[in-house]
């Protein structure tokens with residue numbers, strides 16, 4: 001009965017959303033090839049998990065809301081004993097390897113299709129974002145590696161800052177639940193309209 | 204008003220949900236009068252108040268906040284789970 005099956009094809013969360021004010025002040029890129037998982041330390045296993053992550057991934061989990069990354073894998077701390085883990089070009093496959101490595105110490109669940117991640121860069125990225133999140137994004141306060149679990153125009157969001165791009169502009173990534181991507185996009189594109197918006201190819 | 208979350212740092216009150224008095228303990232359900240008192244008969248102090256806040260649009264932790272209800276001055280903020288664990292440990296030692 002294969003002929004009666006519905007053909008399912010991947011569809012990026014931000015793919016069909018309109019750019020109403022084209023320009024180059026804010027550059028966005030959907031990170032739809034990221035593998036994403038939530039990792040929650042089991043009760044009393046936080047220290048053991050920190051040690052295991054160091055051994056297996058070469059990643060030092062620093063306390064507080066920080067992003068720690070190595071070799072294409074990043075642990076983004078969203079709460080006490082809670083992380084979003086992203087793996088480059090892994091899609092859903094990352095969950096199996098995370099579960100193999102950490103499953104006895106943490107509860108792990110796939111979020112690759114649950115969360116949509118947008119990279120926001122360009123000379124006016126900070127100005128566009130700071131209008132929609134109640135977070136102090138001043139470069140001295142929200143430094144490279146900083147993370148904020150917060151709210152963006154009523155949409156729950158996790159925001160983090162990467163290293164600056166070669167021209168010295170701040171680079172951010174923001175994760176929202178996929179079903180809220182459109183609402184979030186409406187807020188961000190309104191906020192960025194005065195600077196102009198360009199959407200880069202996927203990655 | 205801003206609350207200094209022990210995990211997230213200083214955040215706007217719009218990220219939090221207020222639950223109320225942090226000192227009320229759930230009484231034995233078989234004692235209806237005590238239960239009624241715990242659920243419905245709350246004090247409304249003017250001044251220092253120990254209360255529960257939930258950082259729902261943040262790290263999703265429960266916090267125990269000591270706040271002046273007249274001025275919104277906040278004296279202490281701690282993770283509620285840590286605080287109750289300590290309280291339970293103290294109770295166990297006593």
Ligand SMILES: [Zn+2]
Nearest residue numbers: 208211258262
């Ligand atoms: Zn918090």
